[in-house]
Amino acid sequence: KQEVTQIPAALSVPEGENLVLNCSFTDSAIYNLQWFRQDPGKGLTSLLLIQSSQREQTSGRLNASLDKSSGRSTLYIAASQPGDSATYLCAVKGDSNYQLIWGAGTKLIIKP
Amino acid sequence: NAGVMQNPRHLVRRRGQEARLRCSPVKGHSHVYWYRQLPEEGLKFMVYLQKENIIDESGMPKERFSAEFPKEGPSILRIQQVVRGDSAAYFCASSPPVGQGARDTQYFGPGTRLTVL
Numbered sequence: 001k002q003e004v005t006q007i008p009a010a011l012s013v014p015e016g017e018n019l020v021l022n023c024s025f026t027d028s029a030i031y032n033l034q035w036f037r038q039d040p041g042k043g044l045t046s047l048l049l050i051q052s053s054q055r056e057q058t059s060g061r062l063n064a065s066l067d068k069s070s071g072r073s074t075l076y077i078a079a080s081q082p083g084d085s086a087t088y089l090c091a092v093k094g095d096s097n098y099q100l101i102w103g104a105g106t107k108l109i110i111k112p
Numbered sequence: 113n114a115g116v117m118q119n120p121r122h123l124v125r126r127r128g129q130e131a132r133l134r135c136s137p138v139k140g141h142s143h144v145y146w147y148r149q150l151p152e153e154g155l156k157f158m159v160y161l162q163k164e165n166i167i168d169e170s171g172m173p174k175e176r177f178s179a180e181f182p183k184e185g186p187s188i189l190r191i192q193q194v195v196r197g198d199s200a201a202y203f204c205a206s207s208p209p210v211g212q213g214a215r216d217t218q219y220f221g222p223g224t225r226l227t228v229l
């Protein structure tokens with residue numbers, strides 16, 4: 001049974017710092033992995049989707065990497081800004097099904 | 113192109129009442145998924161539907177919960193006799209039919225926040 005874990009659960013850093021959020025999964029037979037952003041009381045914004053054959057994806061200041069064999073993904077945020085404050089969720093889609101299996105999220109606070 | 117629409121955005125019910133949550137998928141999408149997010153937790157899969165068919169309801173509680181996706185109209189998630197533990201955010205996602213690409217990408221709605229008093 002696939003399980004997704006995100007570490008840390010919460011993170012508070014000063015503005016301008018580069019930071020890394022971690023996501024690990026127990027079953028390496030994945031179809032893709034996706035990072036989402038969730039603002040308080042709001043919906044989900046898809047940030048990056050990495051197919052199982054890819055190693056990384058980049059969008060602006062965000063870079064997500066995937067290491068299937070070790071069951072890990074990282075989300076790198078460069079030059080963090082207060083507007084980056086949100087909860088970041090990692091979700092994995094299995095090879096043989098369509099369900100997204102979610103981590104509990106990392107709550108990120110960027111201090112001005 | 114309108115994205116996935118959910119209504120209401122916020123719903124308050126008293127214990128024992130019924131809650132009906134609606135989801136209109138992206139135009140042309142024929143697959144709908146419902147997820148539930150309990151406070152301070154990640155999302156959990158509930159049910160996967162195609163038009164007029166329930167494909168997988170393995171994540172649905174055995175009692176009080178039901179879902180449908182009729183030929184016409186939105187998908188409905190119905191919770192009967194709500195209890196306080198049903199308070200959560202319910203997210204709907206949709207994806208295109210097979211063969212039109214990106215079936216694996218699920219597009220999410222803004223969610224419905226249910227509060228049971």
